[in-house]
Amino acid sequence: MASPRQTDARPTDDNGLAPRRAAWQLLNGVTSEKRLLSELDGTLEKLAPEDRARAMRLAVATLRASGRADRILKPHLRKRPPEIVMNALRLGVVEAAGGAPAHGVVNACVSLVGDSARLKTFRGMVNAVLRKAVEIEPAEWDKLPVPNLPKWLRRPLSAAWGDRTVQRIEHAHFAGAPLDLTAKGDPAVLAEQVSGELLPTGSVRLSDYGQVSALPGYADGDWWVQDAAAAMPVRLLDPQPGERILDLCAAPGGKTLQLAAAGAEVTALDLSDSRLARVRENLDRCRMTANIVAADATTFEEDGWDAIVLDAPCSATGTIRRHPDLPFARDGSEYFQLFELQARLIDHAIGLLKPGGRLLYCTCSLLPDEGEAQLEEALERHPDLAVAPLPEAGWIEAEWHADGGGLRLRPDFWSERGGMDGFFAAVLTKPG
Numbered sequence: 549m550a551s552p553r554q555t556d557a558r559p560t561d562d563n564g565l566a567p568r569r570a571a572w573q574l575l576n577g578v579t580s581e582k583r584l585l586s587e588l589d590g591t592l593e594k595l596a597p598e599d600r601a602r603a604m605r606l607a608v609a610t611l612r613a614s615g616r617a618d619r620i621l622k623p624h625l626r627k628r629p630p631e632i633v634m635n636a637l638r639l640g641v642v643e644a645a646g647g648a649p650a651h652g653v654v655n656a657c658v659s660l661v662g663d664s665a666r667l668k669t670f671r672g673m674v675n676a677v678l679r680k681a682v683e684i685e686p687a688e689w690d691k692l693p694v695p696n697l698p699k700w701l702r703r704p705l706s707a708a709w710g711d712r713t714v715q716r717i718e719h720a721h722f723a724g725a726p727l728d729l730t731a732k733g734d735p736a737v738l739a740e741q742v743s744g745e746l747l748p749t750g751s752v753r754l755s756d757y758g759q760v761s762a763l764p765g766y767a768d769g770d771w772w773v774q775d776a777a778a779a780m781p782v783r784l785l786d787p788q789p790g791e792r793i794l795d796l797c798a799a800p801g802g803k804t805l806q807l808a809a810a811g812a813e814v815t816a817l818d819l820s821d822s823r824l825a826r827v828r829e830n831l832d833r834c835r836m837t838a839n840i841v842a843a844d845a846t847t848f849e850e851d852g853w854d855a856i857v858l859d860a861p862c863s864a865t866g867t868i869r870r871h872p873d874l875p876f877a878r879d880g881s882e883y884f885q886l887f888e889l890q891a892r893l894i895d896h897a898i899g900l901l902k903p904g905g906r907l908l909y910c911t912c913s914l915l916p917d918e919g920e921a922q923l924e925e926a927l928e929r930h931p932d933l934a935v936a937p938l939p940e941a942g943w944i945e946a947e948w949h950a951d952g953g954g955l956r957l958r959p960d961f962w963s964e965r966g967g968m969d970g971f972f973a974a975v976l977t978k979p980g
């Protein structure tokens with residue numbers, strides 16, 4: 549049910565200024581305050597649902613194309629203005645390149661800065677620069693290079709996968725992502741129900757869709773949103789009915805739902821109470837159950853599990869297609885702590901498995917430090933463990949085999965189909 553705030557909020561009749569202002573605030577939160585869009589929810593609270601969606605779409609599109617917008621703007625700027633003024637300019641260029649009428653875009657962006665006492669002096673400059681910058685022809689825009697990842701991220705990715713692959717990954721980031729669903733039941737039936745494409749891995753893909761909650765089967769809990777790559781690790785684990793499985797970093801619950809749908813007896817654990825609320829909501833909507841535990845996975849003590857899923861906290865660099873804010877809001881300085889936490893979580897999880905139990909380790913990361921290297925180092929620390937060979941299953945393509953075992957998924961794979969998130973996944977078996 550809509551909250552009172554949502555019911556009160558009405559679409560704007562101010563020529564679309566409210567969603568543009570919210571998009572601008574989101575951009576400022578990301579590029580100036582270095583916060584993720586997911587941490588800036590409050591910015592959208594007072595907007596009507598359709599304005600909220602529009603603001604988020606605008607912010608995401610601008611972040612994705614920010615490098616292109618800067619190229620267009622550069623020749624028109626004698627001196628680079630403050631970052632928040634740059635964001636108003638970027639917003640205008642990206643909207644105009646997307647086909648919005650130039651006049652409305654210029655007026656709106658001038659109003660954004662003009663309404664702020666602090667930025668009023670930039671009104672004239674924004675007006676003059678944008679008038680010229682929005683004249684770009686769609687064909688000219690399309691010919692501009694796809695924006696590069698920032699150096700701090702490009703460097704380790706180039707070292708791992710090579711420059712050419714990083715360029716392909718950047719193209720995949722720029723293209724964005726389709727909507728992938730995981731079916732609670734038969735994916736072929738779901739594909740028909742939502743008129744989607746049944747992918748070889750069993751996910752159902754929609755390239756053109758409106759409001760997610762209005763799609764058939766949402767209210768009945770027939771499916772949940774989960775990138776095709778994110779759905780593969782649990783397929784590797786192959787959970788069996790009745791198995792006792794601990795999902796150690798469970799929220800928002802995509803993998804918990806897969807485990808429960810397979811008939812496993814699932815305990816979903818997460819450090820974050822608020823994120824666990826989303827696991828509960830997802831389970832309720834899909835009419836499935838799991839034991840929910842709010843705890844720290846590094847100290848949780850119940851052992852004897854048939855299998856453990858460790859979808860560890862990570863850089864999330866595999867999800868930039870969906871989250872173009874990440875390269876702007878992060879700088880890699882916190883990653884070393886994550887690598888250490890991942891190793892500690894692996895060691896602790898191994899101790900909680902019963903003899904013969906399986907540990908699924910996975911991360912939505914493109915950095916080998918969080919995937920291949922973690923696996924290699926875990927095997928050095930625990931020489932009695934074995935990496936389960938990848939199943940012969942036809943859905944695993946040859947180029948997805950990771951060096952040293954496991955599955956390496958990248959956004960440049962399936963480019964003809966709309967790509968996939970980046971992921972690493974491997975199953976480790978404890979001796980019986």
Ligand SMILES: C[S@@+](CC[C@H](N)C(=O)[O-])C[C@H]1O[C@@H](n2cnc3c(N)ncnc32)[C@H](O)[C@@H]1O
Nearest residue numbers: 797798799800801802803818819844845859861
């Ligand atoms: C990559 S997300 C998990 C995604 C989830 N498995 C899914 O498929 O929807 C990582 C999760 O780890 C949780 N987390 C981080 N540190 C943790 C810890 N020490 N103990 C338990 N959970 C932790 C975060 O709150 C976050 O929800």
